[in-house]
Amino acid sequence: MRRMLSVPWTLAVPPFALFALVLSWGRELPTVPAIIVAAVLAAAVLAAVHHAEVVAHRVGEPFGSLVLAVAVTVIEVALIVSMMASGGAKTATLARDTVFSAVMITCTGIVGLTLLIATMRRRVAMFNAEGTGGALATVATLATLTLVLPTFTTSEPGASFSTAQLAFAAVASLTLYGLFVLTQTVRHRDYFLPMRADGSVVTTEDHAAAPTTRATMTSLGLLLLALVTVVGLAKVESPVIESAVARADLPPSVVGVVIALLVLLPETLAAARAARRDRVQTSLNLALGSAMASIGLTIPAIAVASIWLDGPLTLGLGATHMVLLALTVAVTTLTVVPGRATLLQGGVHLVLFAAFLFLAISP
Template structure:
């Protein structure tokens, strides 16, 4: 009750109430940004508590969905207040989430695991299915709009956007059914010899879990509101720095996925690389499978175009990411080399986002 994870959501919600609709000084903006970051971290912490109660692979699913709800809230808040200049924000954020998860989180997890055990072992069946789902969702939502002809520019027509939204929800639901019911064993850690190394905390009680659920909801409300308050400042800062508008999406994705990154690296260090991959690919999948339908609904109120199609540079990075990821996943084993390849792709993504 005295920990920062209890106080952060409540303080963030209080700050939201006090700052809503007011002119903010620089000091207040910085303070709100810190509270926003604290609320994001606290939200994922409480999702992790709930995940520990329900077990794997449900735990990874809870974390992925919680993170995606935050991401969708930030995207919609910024798009509703930003007008036409945020027309590509959803695309930029979702693409950034895919690159961060499939290269950044996977690369760091492989690095952490291979430095301790030389060869990292994971379940190729479950990870391969997750990767195939991510690749299909990304192609449907981020690649096809570049080549369709019904709408001018890299955008879907309303009918195409509706189809993409329904297909994304259906495919994501099918994956969740596979992960949690029909083939749950495909997504459990295979390093049974290292199970004793896992430093599990005691399973939280029902009361603790319910408290975390309530605080998770409070944190999500605070994140949505503070994102709305902070959105003009974020866009102004990016403009003054002379950076491309796409950097806004990268900042959102990095902020939201930071706790997931920490959780994945910790799992890899415990010898549970499969959990790390569940977190990474599950977050990428949820980011596309839930964000695109949410944006499709929000497009009713959003004025201006909704650009989803990637440009040539990002298409090359995305294709290379899926080719490399496939070669990493198929053997069910990885070494330090694979981690270096993924981290180099992640570095290239960050560099090209700043200097396209």
């Protein structure tokens, strides 16, 4: 009975959220409408997670996590480009802040939450070190090439790439992301499949019949619609967030952090649900895949958009953020290499996530 009642809700929320987005787009929202829009945004996130799980169940891993990661990132890129087009020079660091926030949220927040949930259910969380290690190596390389090197290059003043350097970073990002997708879905797909407690790979779902083709296509369409409304409503809420940040006398980069948190909510909830079902590998696929897609798709899109966008583009991180990034890569490497993790590793990642949030508020 509960399941039957939940189906109309998941079908109705994405169109209703789109209706709310149309009504609120381009308007300055007072307090009460802003709260209503925030509630609709939360409902759209929950609906997106539901439909993503339907699609993931149909296509299986690792394709399911790839669908959600790419879908969210493509729409996130559209949000960044649209905000940069309308924001001018004041959005010079928006792409950097958003991409860095996505990397930290996924590699510390989502990974930490996944390990915490999994190790609370079982004493040790099991996953495939080969697949997860390859994903982490790709994320670390992409982050260094696009977010660290601009601080040290000398062709342009400040933490910016020259046109040639930005083009190289864009091509390198697309190449690495394409190679990872090929590895994940074709050549070494078994490296990214969930593992049982005894170390065996789960090649098929142990329960519940796969949804029909019609149900899958319906969920895919509603997933894309829900993701569009999530990002659109996040942009509608961004002036409210900006004014709240300004009133609280917080750094402007906090806006990018908050928006990244909103946009990554579907992946966070999907990863948590997978961890509760002992699908730790699926959760890690979502986390590292989202970080990789955020860099691998955003930087090339920004490189192309910079042809017509006015104003500077600052990609290089400051010293504090570089230290956090280096520590995150080191800790995640030590977590991934054994192929198993305990509650301690989950706690370390969550403390790093808390440090990221604290330093974003109090740099």
